Amino acid sequence: MKCSARFIALVAAVFAAGFTALVVRLYQVQVVEVGESLQDFGAQSTRIVQTPGNRGRILDRKGRVLAGERIRRDLVCHLEAIRPASRANAVRATEREIGRATNLIDVPNRVTAERIARHLKRESAMPLTVHEGLDEMRFARIEERHDEFPAFSTEVCAVRDYPFGTLAAHVIGHVGRERPSAETGDQKIHYFDKETTGRAGLEAYYNRYLTGVSGETKVRVNARGFAVDSEVLRAPVDGLDLVTTLDAEWQHALERELAGVTGAGVVLDARTGAVRAMASSPTFDPNRYQAGQPEFNKAVSGTYAPGSTFKPITALAALENGWNPNTVLSCEGAYMKTKCTARWGHGPLILREAIRESCNPFFLQLGVAAGGDAVLEMARRFGLGTKTGVDLNGEAPGNLEPWSFQSAMGQGPLLVTPLQMAVVAAALGNGGRVLKPFLHASPQPPGPACTLDVKPENLALVRQGMKDVLDAGSARKAFHPLVGGKRRRLAVDAGGKTGSAEKSSGAGRYKNTWFIVFAPFDDPEIAMAMVVEHGEFGGTTVAPRVYNVLKRFFGETEDVRK
Amino acid sequence: MKKLLRLNVPMLLAMLALCVVGVVFVRSAGSSRASLILQNAWRAHAFTAAFGLGVYFACACVDYRKLLYWTALPFFGVALVLLVAVLLFGSEIYGGKRWLWFFQPSEVAKLAVVFLLARFLPRAGGGARGLAAGLAAVAVPAALILAEPDLGTALVLVPTGVAMLLAARICRKILVPLLVAGFVAGGAVVGAVWCAEHASTPERQAKIYRNIPLKPHQIKRIKVFVAPESDPYASGWNLRQALLSIGSGSMHGKGVGKGDVKFLGYLPPSVSMNDFIFAVLAEETGFVGTCGTLALFAVLVFSALWIAFRSEDERGRLLALGVAVLAFTHVYINVAMSVGLMPITGLPLPFVSAGKTFLVVIMAALGVVQSVNIHKGEEEQCWKNS
Numbered sequence: 001m002k003c004s005a006r007f008i009a010l011v012a013a014v015f016a017a018g019f020t021a022l023v024v025r026l027y028q029v030q031v032v033e034v035g036e037s038l039q040d041f042g043a044q045s046t047r048i049v050q051t052p053g054n055r056g057r058i059l060d061r062k063g064r065v066l067a068g069e070r071i072r073r074d075l076v077c078h079l080e081a082i083r084p085a086s087r088a089n090a091v092r093a094t095e096r097e098i099g100r101a102t103n104l105i106d107v108p109n110r111v112t113a114e115r116i117a118r119h120l121k122r123e124s125a126m127p128l129t130v131h132e133g134l135d136e137m138r139f140a141r142i143e144e145r146h147d148e149f150p151a152f153s154t155e156v157c158a159v160r161d162y163p164f165g166t167l168a169a170h171v172i173g174h175v176g177r178e179r180p181s182a183e184t185g186d187q188k189i190h191y192f193d194k195e196t197t198g199r200a201g202l203e204a205y206y207n208r209y210l211t212g213v214s215g216e217t218k219v220r221v222n223a224r225g226f227a228v229d230s231e232v233l234r235a236p237v238d239g240l241d242l243v244t245t246l247d248a249e250w251q252h253a254l255e256r257e258l259a260g261v262t263g264a265g266v267v268l269d270a271r272t273g274a275v276r277a278m279a280s281s282p283t284f285d286p287n288r289y290q291a292g293q294p295e296f297n298k299a300v301s302g303t304y305a306p307g308s309t310f311k312p313i314t315a316l317a318a319l320e321n322g323w324n325p326n327t328v329l330s331c332e333g334a335y336m337k338t339k340c341t342a343r344w345g346h347g348p349l350i351l352r353e354a355i356r357e358s359c360n361p362f363f364l365q366l367g368v369a370a371g372g373d374a375v376l377e378m379a380r381r382f383g384l385g386t387k388t389g390v391d392l393n394g395e396a397p398g399n400l401e402p403w404s405f406q407s408a409m410g411q412g413p414l415l416v417t418p419l420q421m422a423v424v425a426a427a428l429g430n431g432g433r434v435l436k437p438f439l440h441a442s443p444q445p446p447g448p449a450c451t452l453d454v455k456p457e458n459l460a461l462v463r464q465g466m467k468d469v470l471d472a473g474s475a476r477k478a479f480h481p482l483v484g485g486k487r488r489r490l491a492v493d494a495g496g497k498t499g500s501a502e503k504s505s506g507a508g509r510y511k512n513t514w515f516i517v518f519a520p521f522d523d524p525e526i527a528m529a530m531v532v533e534h535g536e537f538g539g540t541t542v543a544p545r546v547y548n549v550l551k552r553f554f555g556e557t558e559d560v561r562k
Numbered sequence: 563m564k565k566l567l568r569l570n571v572p573m574l575l576a577m578l579a580l581c582v583v584g585v586v587f588v589r590s591a592g593s594s595r596a597s598l599i600l601q602n603a604w605r606a607h608a609f610t611a612a613f614g615l616g617v618y619f620a621c622a623c624v625d626y627r628k629l630l631y632w633t634a635l636p637f638f639g640v641a642l643v644l645l646v647a648v649l650l651f652g653s654e655i656y657g658g659k660r661w662l663w664f665f666q667p668s669e670v671a672k673l674a675v676v677f678l679l680a681r682f683l684p685r686a687g688g689g690a691r692g693l694a695a696g697l698a699a700v701a702v703p704a705a706l707i708l709a710e711p712d713l714g715t716a717l718v719l720v721p722t723g724v725a726m727l728l729a730a731r732i733c734r735k736i737l738v739p740l741l742v743a744g745f746v747a748g749g750a751v752v753g754a755v756w757c758a759e760h761a762s763t764p765e766r767q768a769k770i771y772r773n774i775p776l777k778p779h780q781i782k783r784i785k786v787f788v789a790p791e792s793d794p795y796a797s798g799w800n801l802r803q804a805l806l807s808i809g810s811g812s813m814h815g816k817g818v819g820k821g822d823v824k825f826l827g828y829l830p831p832s833v834s835m836n837d838f839i840f841a842v843l844a845e846e847t848g849f850v851g852t853c854g855t856l857a858l859f860a861v862l863v864f865s866a867l868w869i870a871f872r873s874e875d876e877r878g879r880l881l882a883l884g885v886a887v888l889a890f891t892h893v894y895i896n897v898a899m900s901v902g903l904m905p906i907t908g909l910p911l912p913f914v915s916a917g918k919t920f921l922v923v924i925m926a927a928l929g930v931v932q933s934v935n936i937h938k939g940e941e942e943q944c945w946k947n948s
Binding site: 222 | 729805807811813825827864871890894898901
């Protein structure tokens with residue numbers, strides 16, 4: 001026979017070699033290199049989606065919500081549910097479907113063909129948001145006709161909400177949406193919701209705590225890039241609530257008095273340094289935040305010459321350096337070309353009277369007598385010239401240097417913030433403890449940053465002078481208003497100081513008017529500072545506003561004295 | 563019917579098992595498709611296998627010598643007519659005219675060539691004329707198939723024909739050098755593509771490609787084989803996805819019907835049920851499954867060789883050998899291209915791929931091999947006088 005058994009054996013050997021080659025190769029692909037295959041396949045068919053947790057709320061000290069989350073319903077389109085005749089028609093078919101849906105709920109169709117094409121290319125595993133913020137009617141309309149619009153659904157998302165609108169806008173701040181800054185873990189994040197991020201105020205300062213921890217969801221995608229199913233790898237953790245020291249009532253009262261003027265005000269708890277209220281005017285509504293709105297917080301970032309509100313510091317510095325409180329100086333109406341508030345002069349004065357009358361020549365001489373270094377040292381002890389350390393970003397340190405003789409009456413190169421002056425008022429009221437103001441109502445408030453370390457009798461004398469300011473001095477009218485023919489006053493005693501700092505700018509000279517106060521006089525609960533730009537005079541512009549704030553909480557009585 | 567007791571049982575069982583594997587994986591590959599036709603392709607596959615089994619037993623019962631004597635020449639003639647007809651009237655699918663109404667003539671031609679060679683080679687002289695005639699019997703249908711174009715099917719005729727010519731000792735003096743020349747030419751083409759892919763400048767690459775006498779899509783397939791990473795999203799896609807699919811099957815597989823690559827559509831529906839069905843099988847059953855399937859094929863082809871070995875008749879030997887080589891070539895090329903050992907050529911995996919014509923043809927061919935086994939002791943009648 002031609003076809004020999006040997007040849008058949010040869011063919012069998014070839015077959016055996018072929019099968020062996022296949023098995024070896026399969027072993028290599030399926031067993032040896034299996035990790036690579038699984039990894040490559042995983043990379044091609046899975047996407048990681050980052051899902052942010054709910055942002056924590058910001059509460060006032062009585063639990064009222066100053067910033068919270070509101071539910072918003074969005075209309076989204078699941079592109080994979082639209083089955084075009086061919087892939088080339090996908091964009092057109094999707095555009096048509098979205099047009100139909102937006103017609104149904106009667107909203108403008110803002111989804112362009114380019115956006116659909118881009119979405120198909122880059123984010124096909126995620127639904128495409130067609131319309132943000134459906135109202136109840138539209139929500140019901142699209143939901144009840146779901147059968148006709150299988151590619152559409154509504155998704156719930158949380159948006160930042162400020163129930164009180166403008167209230168404490170500068171302190172709370174506002175949020176923006178941006179891509180998460182850092183990727184968590186070593187897994188590659190393919191998609192993420194834009195995260196709500198604090199851009200200013202407490203929202204920014206405590207952003208880390210408010211934000212929470214993003215979760216991760218694994219989405220399996222098919223060859224066209226559409227999501228097939230998903231699995232939550234890690235659930236998002238909601239952010240922490242922030243309980244603040246703010247008091248919505250104080251805040252409201254303060255803002256009402258600042259409405260219509262440009263200025264700022266701070267109310268501190270004079271015992272702890274807790275910020276009860278802080279306002280900057282004009283204000284804005286963080287619910288409708290847009291760039292260019294007045295988000296500059298003048299209460300912590302605005303610097304002004306303190307004017308006469310600085311005089312208690314000069315007085316204290318002089319007393320500590322041995323100034324006899326009974327020393328009489330004479331006011332002739334001006335000193336070294338600096339005029340006094342009383343045009344013809346106050347005549348002979350002692351220190352307590354000079355505080356009451358806010359006599360410029362007296363304090364200029366007092367400053368010279370005490371010496372610049374001593375006054376500035378005292379100002380430093382009050383915390384001026386450095387940041388108070390309040391838990392807000394963008395705080396200004398103000399300025400003390402260099403000494404000029406006008407610094408003694410709060411002019412010259414001196415610059416302070418309203419918050420710093422509130423701290424000064426608190427220190428004068430509470431017996432010399434310079435507090436660190438704070439907004440986060442932590443269980444353990446920070447103790448006094450330092451003490452003034454002054455002789456009690458010196459402080460008492462200055463305090464007496466500040467009480468006189470309200471009872472008989474520059475703020476007497478403001479604190480004893482005439483209502484219906486009867487004079488009224490606060491139900492408690494208080495000490496304060498007016499200030500009117502002259503400022504020259506390109507437009508001419510104007511005054512930033514001040515008032516600082518602590519109340520009640522003997523054991524102050526509240527210290528407050530307020531500045532109004534372009535005011536007339538501290539006693540007439542600012543003191544009445546401060547009086548209105550204080551009377552709401554301490555009450556008013558008839559003035560029984562003459 | 564008594565004849566059926568003399569069947570080669572291992573070969574029959576291996577074939578039946580492979581048919582079951584085919585039905586299971588055609589169903590699995592079709593399950594993720596939206597099209598109802600694809601979803602139900604496994605039913606058609608099962609019915610075709612049942613029909614093929616009838617043909618198988620019919621072929622087994624008929625004396626293969628009578629079959630060859632009376633049908634080999636007409637069968638070959640009909641096959642040639644059909645191959646011409648498909649070029650004229652065939653319907654075009656995926657860029658090739660391969661279908662005549664409901665079947666593929668090129669699949670039928672494979673068996674016709676084996677029949678013709680088995681019929682005439684024992685009587686052909688050992689000289690160059692015999693070789694020319696034998697080569698013509700392979701080359702004419704191969705050329706017609708190549709014109710469809712269907713390179714894979716045309717190529718599969720070559721090893722089958724060559725093996726039968728070598729077995730029949732037809733002019734080995736010329737045939738062996740020819741074979742060597744063929745291997746060298748093939749190697750040269752692949753080597754040239756490899757050089758082009760690693761060429762230093764695009765100009766040189768283009769120059770090399772201009773000088774390779776192949777069509778661009780064929781060069782592209784070799785390119786994918788030589789450098790699969792060069793274009794993973796276009797021409798290399800199927801190979802890459804097949805490798806990922808096979809690789810992710812790991813040792814034990816993901817479970818029948820649970821393959822992700824196929825399910826997620828990375829392996830396109832046009833191939834997952836046909837040429838790349840081995841990738842689906844490999845993903846779902848793992849290394850264990852692929853080895854098991856290859857073992858079934860091994861039982862099949864070695865049984866056919868065993869029948870050839872045991873046959874005392876020249877034609878019986880050639881027939882069984884030819885069918886064995888035909889089946890092995892299909893299995894080897896299909897699996898080898900799926901795992902990147904060979905360039906991609908569109909060849910079905912016998913019994914498993916959802917091709918109805920080839921399923922019936924290969925079952926008929928194995929039926930004839932069984933016939934060789936059954937009738938090995940009997941005296942021949944057709945060629946007694948000649």
